[in-house]
Amino acid sequence: MFILGVVGLLALAGYTLYLDRVVQDKFEGKRWSVPSRVYARPLELYPHKPLSPENLLTELKLIGYQPSVDGFAPGSYRRDGDDFVITTRSFRHWDTEEPARAMRLTFAAQRLASLTDAVSGKPLTLLRLEPMMIGIIHPANREDRVLVRLADLPPLLTVALQAVEDRHFARHHGLDFRAIARAAWANLRAGKVVQGGSTLTQQLVKNFYLNSERTLTRKINEAIMALLLELRYDKEAILEAYANEIYLGQDGNRAIHGFGLAAQFYFNKPPQELTLPESALLVAILRGPAYYNPRRHPERARERRNRVIEILWRDGVIERARAKAAQAAPLGVTPKPNLGSSRYPAFLDLVKRQLQQYYDDADLRSEGLRIFTTLDPVIQETGEQALSRRIQRLARDYGKRGLEGGLVITRLGSAEVAAVVGGRQPRYRGFNRALDIQRPVGSLLKPALYLTALSRPSQYTLATLIDDGPVELKQSDGTVWSPTNYDRESHGQVMLATALSHSYNQAAVQLGLDLGLRRVVDTLHGLGIDQTIRPYPSVILGSLELAPIHMAQMYQTLSDQGFHTPLRAVREVLDAKHQPLQRYALETEQRFDPAHVYLVNQALRLALREGTGQSVGQHLPEDLSLVGKTGTTDDLRDSWFAGFGSDYAAVVWIGHDDNSVTGLTGASGALPVWADIMQQINLSQGAVPPARIETVAVDAATGLRAAGGCDEQHELPFVTGSAPQDYAPCAGGAVKRSVGNFWDRIKGMFR
Structure with missing residues (x-):
């Protein structure tokens, strides 16, 4: 028995070392396959640009900007007739980084009459809104995520996540034995599985390294790997990985992973701009993305969201008045996601063909490309x-x-x-x-x-x-x-x-x-x-x-x-x-x-x-x-x-x-x-004729020069020197005047 025990311990130690290597290799290497994202052209703004207020408003809605009282929150605007106050979001374009900026715009006669900094009042010469994301070119596994750092998430989101999913996350070392015992007792009393005792670390291990099969071997692997993950990495790194990995819904055959993409998928905004009720809804959806789908089951999702808000109030995180206001707020979910493989599939077809035509195939196989296109979403609509x-x-x-x-x-x-x-x-x-x-x-x-x-x-x-x-x-x-x-x-x-x-x-x-x-x-x-x-x-x-x-x-x-x-x-x-x-x-x-x-x-x-x-x-x-x-x-x-x-x-x-x-x-x-x-x-004036063009009136019946006596005449352009020199018979007196003028010029040459 002693020998068997030693052999067993050695085997367990060896297997644990193997799992430790698995944990380190993926956590420190390339964690996710990130799809390539396709963007429309950014709207350029400058004084005297041909642009209507209505088209600007359409553009703002397409990129997810929200109306607000003053327009000074990032990703918001205020309209007062032909005047706008807009605060942009920062965005890295292909050529430069565009910082967030509050600006004031005034329109007149379908043009941008003035563009100034809304804070300093100084005139602005040129700036760009961030472009609308119009499509995604997926990796083979059809998963999608927008990678975020923990600092990009509203603090209340991560607080709510721990309060609801793992109250002792900050204190345990991968396994919460009190939660396991509590779940076991609840399940025993109910005669079925009604509660789980998994920590956030265990959930991350299950989604990140393992599969969802319910076997004893998988549960043992999950426990060992959770302990190893906590041993190797700090809580912030684990929580950040969880925030990017967790499954939060389905868009056709595309899986929505992580809070970064979920914020866009459900609210058409970056995670930094999530409000308290929106953050609580994302945490609520975690329990069952299909069951609590806010687009299909809004009342069910609202009830679960309000329960999350109540937990935050119970724990003293928010005051009662704020909790009541958040619970009374609408879900705020967009009617339908404007992501998917493409909102504009016909245009994306052209993009894919031109990528193959103009770029090296090996380069295109890289993950996480950012593809900037020429699509104008307002003109497309x-x-x-x-x-x-x-x-x-x-x-x-x-x-x-x-x-x-x-x-x-x-x-x-x-x-x-x-x-x-x-x-x-x-x-x-x-x-x-x-x-x-x-x-x-x-x-x-x-x-x-x-x-x-x-x-x-x-x-x-x-x-x-x-x-x-x-x-x-x-x-x-x-x-x-x-x-x-x-x-x-x-x-x-x-x-x-x-x-x-x-x-x-x-x-x-x-x-x-x-x-x-x-x-x-x-x-x-x-x-x-x-x-x-x-x-x-x-x-x-x-x-x-x-x-x-x-x-x-x-x-x-x-x-x-x-x-x-x-x-x-x-x-x-x-x-x-x-x-x-x-x-x-x-x-x-x-x-x-x-x-x-x-x-x-x-x-x-x-x-x-x-x-x-x-x-x-x-x-x-x-x-x-x-x-x-x-x-x-x-x-x-x-x-x-x-x-x-x-x-x-x-x-x-x-x-x-x-x-x-x-x-x-x-x-x-x-x-x-x-x-x-x-x-x-088309809002600009017509093009100026090129050099070497002259305009002459001609008679439609003969193609010759016309004058007052011609019934049907056209003003036609000619390359200089190619216009007809003779007058049409209908020109009448004009011909005589032309001959007289000709002889007058001849006579003048001999004076």
């Missing part, structure tokens, strides 16, 4: 609402059921993607129509045709007449292709500007054949369409099947005066040590003359005011300088609209997933969505 409302209205008023849609919004100048909507149910993680739908784009390609022509100002101007007569082309299989205009009419000789603004198909085909189809294809590639394009005549009329993201690249180049920059959704990626990952370079290249692009864009402006988009375009504000193009495919299957204003470009598609007939043109389906979006997000 605007796009989602506009698309959903229009599809609902088409179903309600016109019986058009089962419609779907997709859209992409980009920022002029930077080529940053501000929003991506993948369908009428934007939160649904399904087929992403903005990126993956492949449909004929119709007349959205026509600007490339006209840019090809206008890049030769000695041959073509917006006033050049082209033939919009019938076209018949014999195909290789012997059939004859005879495209017609939408109105089934031929219009004879028309100006280029008219042909584009009214989207005449016959004129477009005639022009494309005259220019050469390969030249048109080269222009499409230059504008950013990277797909293989066969030089068939049908390409001129948009037979090419593309997605909204592809058309967004093309119209981005048009909006940026011929400068091509690859669309980007990712601004910067930082590793866990806040160091930027190396990315493959994105280059901006001037591919077209700004003057030639300007001519095309002005014709597109006419299209919106007088041509295919006039049903909606005539009602849009003139000062926004909006331009755009409708796209309608054969048999009215797809409805497209693409265009831009002073600040943003957008492409909208509406159709059926099964490619059935919608009965919608580009003007009746996609255009109203586009117009609704653009009126809300």
